[in-house]
Amino acid sequence: MGRLQKYLAECGIASRRKCEDYILxxxxxxxxxxxxELGVKINPEVDIIEFxxxxxxxxxxxxxxxxxxxxxxxxxxxxxxxRPTVMDLIKIKERIYPVGRLDYDTSGLLLLTNxxxxxxxxxxxxxxxxxxxxxxxxxxxxxxxxxxxxxxxxIDGYLTSKAEIEILSIENRTCVVEIKIHEGKNRQVRKxxxxxxxxxxxxxxxxxxELSLGKLKPGEWKYLTPKEIEYLKSLR
Ligand code: URA
Numbered sequence: 594m595g596r597l598q599k600y601l602a603e604c605g606i607a608s609r610r611k612c613e614d615y616i617l618x619x620x621x622x623x624x625x626x627x628x629x630e631l632g633v634k635i636n637p638e639v640d641i642i643e644f645x646x647x648x649x650x651x652x653x654x655x656x657x658x659x660x661x662x663x664x665x666x667x668x669x670x671x672x673x674x675x676r677p678t679v680m681d682l683i684k685i686k687e688r689i690y691p692v693g694r695l696d697y698d699t700s701g702l703l704l705l706t707n708x709x710x711x712x713x714x715x716x717x718x719x720x721x722x723x724x725x726x727x728x729x730x731x732x733x734x735x736x737x738x739x740x741x742x743x744x745x746x747x748i749d750g751y752l753t754s755k756a757e758i759e760i761l762s763i764e765n766r767t768c769v770v771e772i773k774i775h776e777g778k779n780r781q782v783r784k785x786x787x788x789x790x791x792x793x794x795x796x797x798x799x800x801x802x803e804l805s806l807g808k809l810k811p812g813e814w815k816y817l818t819p820k821e822i823e824y825l826k827s828l829r
Contacts, residue, residue, distance in 0.1 A: 597621065597633045600642065604649045620645050656687050657822050658705045659804065663811035668694035668703060679703060683814055692716060693777055701726070701798030702806050704817075704825075714829055715801070721775040722828060725800035726782050727761070730791040733768050734760070738789040748784040756785065767794060802828060 601612040601621065612621075619627050622643040623635055635642060642649045662668070666677050668691045679691060683705065692704040692712045706712055714720060734742070742758045757773040772782055783793045799806055804821055817825070 594634045594636050596631075597623065597628060597635050597642070598631060600635060600637055600651075601644060601649060604651050606644055606649060615644065654687070655708045656685070656689055656706060657708065657711075657817040657825070658683060658689060658814050659806070659809065659817055659821075660703045660705060660814040661806050661809040661811050662695050662700055662703045664698050664700045667697050679705070682812055695798060696780060696783070696796075699796045699798065700811055701796075702801055702804065703798075704801060704804075705814075711825060715825065716777070718776060720828055722802045723773050723775055723800075724777070724798060725805075726772045726774075726796060726798050727769060728772055728782060728786060728793050728797075729767055729769050729795040730786050730793055731767055732791045733763055733766070734758075734770075734789055734791050738791070742785060742789050746785055746788045748778070748781070748788055751778065753778075753781070753785060 598609050598612040598616060601607070601615070602609040606612055607615065613631050615621055616631060616633075617629060619629055621628055622641075623633065624641050625643075637651060660679060660682060662679055662682075666679050666682065668679050670678060670680050670690065672678055676697070683689070687707055689705045689707045690712070692706060692715050695701060695703055704715070715722060739758055739760075743756055745753050745755065747753075754775060756775075757771075759771050761769045761771055763769075772785075774781060774785075778784075782796060786793045803824055804817075809815060
């Protein structure tokens with residue numbers, strides 16, 4: 594519940610003082626009836642407020658969040674097995690949802706928003722936004738295997754498009770690689786590594802396009818900066 598003039602001001606009609614004038618002038622209706630007193634309490638969830646005959650709504654504030662998803666969390670609002678979800682990590686009152694998904698056992702950069710338009714753009718394959726991953730894989734791929742990875746592989750009867758893979762370091766019988774793909778099929782990186790005979794031991798996403806995790810630690814999240822939001826919108 595809140596006062597009518599405060600609500601009108603929050604919706605961008607005018608200053609609170611000016612909104613009081615409008616109420617006194619009889620230009621505001623609550624549930625179809627003109628209200629001329631100041632200080633009337635309303636509930637914006639249920640009451641219909643009109644100004645000069647037009648319904649007044651609070652602009653739905655758009656929220657853009659970057660999470661460093663830890664392993665052991667699922668990317669959805671609810672899990673049928675009661676496992677922790679990424680929503681358990683972000684306690685805010687607005688409803689937001691993840692843009693795409695990371696597997697339960699994958700960590701790293703996940704975006705969440707209530708901006709459905711932008712989410713659709715980011716997820717649409719047409720936009721081919723590059724996603725960067727760091728993976729620890731079993732064994733050390735040969736140059737031939739790396740070329741197969743880069744040129745396209747058959748996974749689940751689907752031919753992957755061009756991808757990048759570079760070896761960053763080698764330790765014992767494993768190595769760490771940087772992978773860049775433009776697509777987002779289910780468990781794609783894992784399946785591609787498997788297809789060249791080097792299954793993933795550990796997988797994390799470090800970048801979506803030019804956005805990177807920066808200093809965010811697993812489990813931490815932040816609101817995107819205006820510059821980061823502007824960048825995402827420029828991908829339209
Ligand atoms: N590829 C995968 O295999 N898993 C992810 O979580 C993301 C990309």
